[in-house]
Amino acid sequence: MLTLTCPYCGVTAEETELAPGGEAHLKRFGPGSSDEEFESYMFARKNPKGVHFERWRHANGCGKWFLAARCTATLEVFGTYSAQTKEPPADIIAAIKAKRPGWEGYK
Amino acid sequence: MRRYSMFAVAREALRFHAGWEKAWKSPEPKKRYDVIVVGAGGHGLATAYYLGKVHGITNVAVIEKGWLGGGNTGRNTTIIRSNYLQDPSAAIYEKARALYEDLSQDLNYNVMFSPRGLLMLGQTEHEVRGYKRTVYANNLQGVETRWIGPQEVKDLVPIINIDGPRYPVLGALYQERGGTARHDAVAWGYARACSNMGMDIIQQCEVTGIRTEGGQVVGVDTSKGSIDCGKLAIVVAGHSSVLAEMAGFRLPIESAALQAWVSEPIKPCMDVVVMANTVHGYMSQSDKGEMVIGGGTDGFNNYTQRGSWHHVEETTRALVETFPIISRLKMLRQWGGIVDMTGDRSPILSKTPVGNIFVNCGWGTGGFKSIPGSGFAMAELVAKGEPGPLAAEFGLNRFKEGRFIDESVAAGVAH
Ligand SMILES: Cc1cc2nc3c(=O)[nH]c(=O)nc-3n(C[C@H](O)[C@H](O)[C@H](O)COP(=O)(O)OP(=O)(O)OC[C@H]3O[C@@H](n4cnc5c(N)ncnc54)[C@H](O)[C@@H]3O)c2cc1C
Ligand SMILES: [Zn+2]
Numbered sequence: 001m002l003t004l005t006c007p008y009c010g011v012t013a014e015e016t017e018l019a020p021g022g023e024a025h026l027k028r029f030g031p032g033s034s035d036e037e038f039e040s041y042m043f044a045r046k047n048p049k050g051v052h053f054e055r056w057r058h059a060n061g062c063g064k065w066f067l068a069a070r071c072t073a074t075l076e077v078f079g080t081y082s083a084q085t086k087e088p089p090a091d092i093i094a095a096i097k098a099k100r101p102g103w104e105g106y107k
Numbered sequence: 108m109r110r111y112s113m114f115a116v117a118r119e120a121l122r123f124h125a126g127w128e129k130a131w132k133s134p135e136p137k138k139r140y141d142v143i144v145v146g147a148g149g150h151g152l153a154t155a156y157y158l159g160k161v162h163g164i165t166n167v168a169v170i171e172k173g174w175l176g177g178g179n180t181g182r183n184t185t186i187i188r189s190n191y192l193q194d195p196s197a198a199i200y201e202k203a204r205a206l207y208e209d210l211s212q213d214l215n216y217n218v219m220f221s222p223r224g225l226l227m228l229g230q231t232e233h234e235v236r237g238y239k240r241t242v243y244a245n246n247l248q249g250v251e252t253r254w255i256g257p258q259e260v261k262d263l264v265p266i267i268n269i270d271g272p273r274y275p276v277l278g279a280l281y282q283e284r285g286g287t288a289r290h291d292a293v294a295w296g297y298a299r300a301c302s303n304m305g306m307d308i309i310q311q312c313e314v315t316g317i318r319t320e321g322g323q324v325v326g327v328d329t330s331k332g333s334i335d336c337g338k339l340a341i342v343v344a345g346h347s348s349v350l351a352e353m354a355g356f357r358l359p360i361e362s363a364a365l366q367a368w369v370s371e372p373i374k375p376c377m378d379v380v381v382m383a384n385t386v387h388g389y390m391s392q393s394d395k396g397e398m399v400i401g402g403g404t405d406g407f408n409n410y411t412q413r414g415s416w417h418h419v420e421e422t423t424r425a426l427v428e429t430f431p432i433i434s435r436l437k438m439l440r441q442w443g444g445i446v447d448m449t450g451d452r453s454p455i456l457s458k459t460p461v462g463n464i465f466v467n468c469g470w471g472t473g474g475f476k477s478i479p480g481s482g483f484a485m486a487e488l489v490a491k492g493e494p495g496p497l498a499a500e501f502g503l504n505r506f507k508e509g510r511f512i513d514e515s516v517a518a519g520v521a522h
Binding site: 002019044045047072075 | 346348349352357358359360361362406407408409410411413415416417450506507
């Protein structure tokens with residue numbers, strides 16, 4: 001079973017305690033944006049086979065949203081971090097690069 | 108290709124079955140094909156088959172990284188139905204169901220289509236209303252379904268508990284010509300027919316790159332070298348985003364694990380398919396006697412073909428309440444597949460931003476039932492470069508235009 005550590009309350013929670021929330025760090029587009037921008041924000045997803053940044057909620061715990069870096073090909077977790085970040089923090093990037101030297105970066 | 112028949116069985120019985128030939132050839136790839144189909148699942152093979160049969164295009168290769176039918180096509184619970192709510196869905200799923208009726212004759216391969224009847228239980232007031240609405244829609248669409256009451260459910264499924272304390276059975280949406288088929292046989296039958304038309308099915312060959320020139324596809328790179336093509340059909344279910352990335356575009360798809368499991372075989376006790384969407388489980392009995400069970404998908408992106416254990420527990424728990432006699436059964440096997448989910452839970456059959464690349468994906472948890480219809484519609488799209496009436500509504504442009512074909516409520520649960 002997938003386990004993630006909530007960066008807010010510090011609890012290492014099993015998957016049944018968490019609610020998945022899809023791809024993280026999406027750039028939001030709203031009124032005034034082009035159709036293409038809005039469509040890609042709403043629907044297009046990286047859905048990579050490998051390193052994935054994603055949103056989770058500690059639903060049956062402290063209730064807060066946080067972010068995680070995880071490998072979709074192995075289920076390995078590289079780390080979790082606060083949702084109040086625009087980009088993955090340096091320590092998470094370093095943890096990924098240490099295990100995936102060929103990784104091409106998060107964009 | 109020698110035809111399969113009663114006489115062939117008799118003839119082979121007299122000579123120790125020494126005369127059966129290989130069902131399909133395993134050639135080395137040629138330099139170039141008119142059409143390359145990536146993915147030898149049901150949808151890829153059916154696309155190739157109808158390209159040859161309906162459109163006369165036979166210089167075709169189907170390229171598969173593993174073994175044919177080894178993806179979701181060989182991992183599903185084989186439920187076939189066409190009782191969808193929206194008109195475009197009903198059209199393509201009913202086309203598929205109708206093709207299943209005589210697919211064995213058409214392919215000269217026994218796909219064991221068994222239209223044993225399918226029940227979708229109504230277990231809450233909302234579900235009852237939703238399914239009644241579907242029945243009305245189906246009647247207008249020419250899809251034969253009807254609403255039946257709890258007693259008729261009990262008559263059809265004696266092992267069911269209709270007055271469970273939490274979710275009593277209030278009735279069911281009944282499609283008499285829904286049912287099951289043998290999943291492997293569908294892939295094998297199409298593969299044999301494609302091979303017989305001179306198409307190349309190339310297994311153990313992974314597509315690793317897509318080559319384009321001036322916005323048009325010119326070929327693919329594979330683990331067996333590079334191969335040129337005039338047109339490319341990407342039909343890889345859970346790996347659609349990976350192939351799209353190779354071609355330089357993104358899809359509104361997320362990949363997640365869906366699981367199924369079977370019990371030890373028991374004597375025949377249920378000769379219809381039962382889906383219980385409120386409690387999130389469904390069950391049928393295989394010809395071998397195993398109870399075949401499935402539930403919901405995991406909620407997170409995953410390519411490992413391994414699902415989360417608690418889904419097995421939740422679904423089994425719900426089904427034990429609905430079918431108390433299964434509570435003592437041992438479970439034999441459990442497995443997962445990677446399903447390609449779209450936001451509106453409807454498939455994508457579409458042109459793409461790259462010229463002469465076409466995608467067929469997004470069938471998610473429910474694309475076994477649609478294999479013949481999807482292949483039929485996809486072949487037309489690839490052959491003509493434009494979708495015909497069956498595929499027209501399922502283009503990628505529907506997301507930009509906000510024209511969803513919303514089956515997320517109607518279909519309710521996985522499959
Ligand atoms: C547990 C489970 C239960 C299900 N139950 C039902 C059900 O009851 N009824 C129903 O209608 N549907 C059901 N489905 C859904 C159904 O199985 C799928 O929608 C359908 O089989 C998809 O077929 P496909 O041909 O598109 O994909 P697949 O059969 O997955 O074929 C895609 C192929 O592409 C190959 N591929 C991927 N990447 C590459 C590459 N780079 N190069 C070459 N080849 C590649 C893969 O190896 C694979 O063989 C279920 C699915 C699962 C997992
Ligand atoms: Zn927490």
